[in-house]
Amino acid sequence: MHDIRAIRDNPAGFDAALARRGDAPISSDLLALDEARRAKISAAESAQADQNKASKEVGAAKAAGNEAEFERLRALVGEKKAEVAAMQAEAKSLNAQLTDQLARIANLPAEDVPDGADEDDNVEVNRWGTPRDLGFAPKEHFEVAGVAASMDFETAAKISGSRFVVLKGAVARIHRALAQFMIDIHVDENGLTEMQTPVLVRNEAMYGTDKLPKFGEDGYQTTNGWWLVPTSEVPLTYTVADEILEQTALPIRMTAHTLCFRSEAGSAGKDTSGMLRQHQFEKVEMVSITHPDDSEAEQKRMLRCAEDLLERLEIPFRTVVLCTGDMGFGARRTYDIEAWLPGQNAYREISSVSTTGDFQARRMNARFRPADGGKPQFVHTLNGSGLAVGRCLIAVLENGQQADGAVTLPAVLAPYLGGKTTLSADGQLV
Structure with missing residues (x-):
């Protein structure tokens, strides 16, 4: 299994090492999938923060007797909860795709291994x-x-x-x-x-x-x-x-x-x-x-x-x-x-x-x-x-x-x- 962080740090080197094995470059595909995964995780975390904030405000609105605000915030909590669940599921799916792709890529040869076809x-x-x-x-x-x-x-x-x-x-x-x-x-x-x-x-x-x-x-x-x-x-x-x-x-x-x-x-x-x-x-x-x-x-x-x-x-x-x-x-x-x-x-x-x-x-x-x-x-x-x-x-x-x-x-x-x-x-x- 490869470390995606190492691929982020040196995608050209990763592709060059794969090329020595006769394999096609793949770092751009991996990094695009990784970026989408990380963006979805970040969005889920942001939605989770909004959900937490609204949850705290629900109690305050109810205590103040503001029924309209209470209902609005309660609906918002439900929306954010659904958003978080959906985003987390998408992030999990993207992570599984990335892990599967990384698992199918051969190990990188040591520098002293001779190049050759067969x-x-x-x-x-x-x-x-x-x-x-x-x-x-x-x-x-x-x-x-x-x-x-x-x-x-x-x-x-x-x-x-x-x-x-x-x-x-x-x-x-x-x-x-x-x-x-x-x-x-x-x-x-x-x-x-x-x-x-x-x-x-x-x-x-x-x-x-x-x-x-x-x-x-x-x-x-x-x-x-x-x-x-x-x-x-x-x-x-x-x-x-x-x-x-x-x-x-x-x-x-x-x-x-x-x-x-x-x-x-x-x-x-x-x-x-x-x-x-x-x-x-x-x-x-x-x-x-x-x-x-x-x-x-x-x-x-x-x-x-x-x-x-x-x-x-x-x-x-x-x-x-x-x-x-x-x-x-x-x-x-x-x-x-x-x-x-x-x-x-x-x-x-x-x-x-x-x-x-x-x-x-x-x-x-x-x-x-x-x-x-x-x-x-x-x-x-x-x-x-x-x-x-x-x-x-x-x-x-x-x-x-x-x-x-x-x-x-x-x-x-x-x-x-x-x-x-x-x-x-x-x-x-x-």
Whole structure:
């Protein structure tokens, strides 16, 4: 959510920042609506003052026995009361219109975000590991012999339709091991608090984390109005809604492993093979609530938390900063980490780490009380995948594949797999 006062102060700067995203200028429309709203509020206040004055005079006229003046003033009070009610209703309607428009405008990019139209204009800022020469034509994850029997898309389609999968046996266990590994590192080493959150949330939580009203079609809503979470960013971030935190409580760092649900609206025909793009998937999420002065450093810290997991899993990756045209609606700056997938001969996104500034905090009224006792200020919120579990499974299976159809697994997963280090060609952990 944007601050209308900031737009009043610098409308040209606001439009220029939107232009970097490829969005049309809108400050003049917003300010016209704001001016009409404020004029109606002022008129209502003036009419209210007239009503109050006439109300006081009614008693004086009655006490003086001036019946004609008494009736005139009583009629005036009624007129002013009706005027005030009508003006207040109009002001409320104009305020709702302004709030709705502000809620549909994307966050302004940070000054250091590169300009660009799409993913081709993203800028690489880090690369780790070298894709190894497998010595044979690499397969995609679902084609690897040791994986194929345990990654069942046909049964999932029978149960739920396309873009679902049933994982079985050893592959299901590897998937579970990856999530446990991620959570353990975040909690034991990265200082995050593990949370177990609902996957059904109210409209207010989706709105507060900028998923509504603009992107409702990307989610799933139940018949009784709850939303299935697109990511646990929603419940984690919304834990501080309508709160005034003490500055000493910041930063708040949380992590959760949850199911996530996305309709993938607008992605028909994209990444339909395998489990790269699913309607239901699992993710380990990181969320930080910080003092505004600390959010820049916090984003870099969160990014390293995610990169470190891939390094431990020995998966080559590259990190890019998204350009203005590829950045998400609520982000001021986003880093994507892309894991190397030999089967696709490409780097594919496995984590996004974003700072939203106070964009979400304004929507959900999340503030902190400065240590010096000043006026409450909005917190900054950040979120990042740490990591997408299914995509991490894909990367592990493809990078560890052997010519005979077996998969060599990362050593860090052995404690979670009973000491086993290999998925055999017949789908067993050995």
